[in-house]
Amino acid sequence: xxxxxxxxxxxxxxxxxxxxxxxxxxxxxxxxxxxxxxxxxxxxxxxxxxxxxxxxxxxxxxxxxxxxxxxxxxxxxxxxxxxxxxxxxxxxxxxxxxxxxxxxxxxxxxxxxxxxxxxxxxxxxxxxxxxxxxxxxxxxxxxxxxxxxxxxxxxxxxxxxxxxxxxxxxxxxxxxxxxxxxxxxxxxxxxxxxxxxxxxxxxxxxxxxxxxxxxxxxxxxxxxxxxxxxxxxxxxxxxxxxxxxxxxxxxxxxxxxxxxxxxx
Numbered sequence: 144x145x146x147x148x149x150x151x152x153x154x155x156x157x158x159x160x161x162x163x164x165x166x167x168x169x170x171x172x173x174x175x176x177x178x179x180x181x182x183x184x185x186x187x188x189x190x191x192x193x194x195x196x197x198x199x200x201x202x203x204x205x206x207x208x209x210x211x212x213x214x215x216x217x218x219x220x221x222x223x224x225x226x227x228x229x230x231x232x233x234x235x236x237x238x239x240x241x242x243x244x245x246x247x248x249x250x251x252x253x254x255x256x257x258x259x260x261x262x263x264x265x266x267x268x269x270x271x272x273x274x275x276x277x278x279x280x281x282x283x284x285x286x287x288x289x290x291x292x293x294x295x296x297x298x299x300x301x302x303x304x305x306x307x308x309x310x311x312x313x314x315x316x317x318x319x320x321x322x323x324x325x326x327x328x329x330x331x332x333x334x335x336x337x338x339x340x341x342x343x344x345x346x347x348x349x350x351x352x353x354x355x356x357x358x359x360x361x362x363x364x365x366x367x368x369x370x371x372x373x374x375x376x377x378x379x380x381x382x383x384x385x386x387x388x389x390x391x392x393x394x395x396x397x398x399x400x401x402x403x404x405x406x407x
Contacts, residue, residue, distance in 0.1 A: 144166045144167070144199050144200055144283075145166070145167045145169075145196065145197065145198045145199045145200070146162055146166050146167070146168050146169070146198060146199070146200045146201075146202060147168075147169050147170070147171060147187075147193060147196060147198035147200070147201045147202070147217075147221075147225075148162075148168065148169070148170045148171070148184075148201075148202045148204055149170075149171050149172075149201065149202065149203045149204055149205050149213050149214075149217065150170075150171075150172060150203070150204040150205035150206075150213070151170050151172040151174075151177040151178055151181060152177070152204065152205070152206070154204045154230060154253075155170060155172075155204035155205070156180075156181065158202055158204060158230075159181055159182075159184050160182070161287070161291075162287075163182070163183040163184045164183060167185075168183075168184045168185070169184060169185035169186070169187055169192075169193075169196050169198065170184055170185070170186060170187065171187040171188070171190075171192075171193060171217065172186070172187070172188065173188065175188055190216070190217065190220050191220075193217060193220040193221065194220050197222050197225075198221065198222070198225050199222075199224070199225055199226065200225065200226045200228060200280070200283070201214075201217065201221055201225055201226070201227055201228060202228045202229075202230065203227070203228065203229045203230070203231075204230055206349050206351065206352065207231050207232065207233045207349065207351060207352045207355055208349070208351035208352075208355075210229055210231050210237070211236065211237070211240050214227060214229075214240070214244075218244060218246070221246075223246065224247070225246065225247075226246070226247045226248060226249060226277055226279070226280045227241060227244065227246050227247070227248040227249075228248065228249045228250070228251070228280060228284075229250050229251075230251055230252060230253055231250075231252065232252055232254070232307060232311070232352065232356070233304075233307070233352065233355040233356060233359065234250060234252075234273070234300050234303055234304055234307075235304070235355065235359070237250060237300070238250075238275065238300045241276075247276075247277040247279075247280065248276050248277055248280065249272075249273070249276035249277050249280025249281055249283070249284060250272075250273040250275075250276055250300070251270060251271060251272045251273065251284045251288075252270065252271040252273075252303060252307070253268075253270045253288070253293070254268065254269045254270060254271065254310070255268035255269070255270075255293075265291050265292055265293055266292040266293075267294075268293055268294070269293060269294045269295075269296065270284075270288045270291075270293040270294070270295050270296070271295075271296050271297070271298055271303055271306070272284055272285060272288070272295060272296070272297050272298075273297075273298060273299065273300055273303060274297040274298065274299060275299055275300060281297075304359055304360070304361055305361045307356065307359060308356075308359045308360075308361035308362045308364075308365055309361075309365050311356045312356055312357060312359065312362040312365050312366060313365055313366070313368075313369065314341075314345075315345060315353060315356060315357065316357070316366050316369060317369065318338075318341055318342050318345045318346075320369075321338050321342055322342045322346065325339070325342075375391070376391065379391055
């Protein structure tokens, strides 16, 4: 298959490495410096080169802020039968955009940003395939993600946004709160260092991505749960309520235990 990848950032480069030995791959990137270390792929910096390539699949791997603008830029240079594809973690507005183009599309979300994941060992990572897209496109990504050993889930656009609102907003907000109250420690403990490492990774993400995850229409109800739990925990602490603390620890340990059992 002839595949065009938009963007040679971390995820774009990952897909180049992943696909370039089984498919004819090209990457379109405005910044030539980002193309220095791409291998076994055609490197495009001009839209006219896309016209000549005639891709069958276009994977949009630019940052979430520019996902739709990048599509709008290249669509006039794509064959009408080319399948549009995104890997965005925020799908807001994408369904309406895809349907307005009149082109085939497939939307997926590999839920393993390069910040934390070991891209050579992904068996514990997940991927979502939107079940409203092109059948052939969905089969392509299902086969690809299966070969990577990913755990695959199929959701609608709405179900995806609800899932992301839970799985990203709660860790993000928890990390923000930690970063907001933390102070420098000359001799930090192991737990502090682990939280600090997570905070650095999250805060290294694109500002627009963090904003869009938190502005997801389903985020507020999840973040409100943090406020409720903090209020309960603060009351236990202020009252030095040993029995209340024991009940609270039992509750959260059971939550973690249930999650582990479900995964098994």
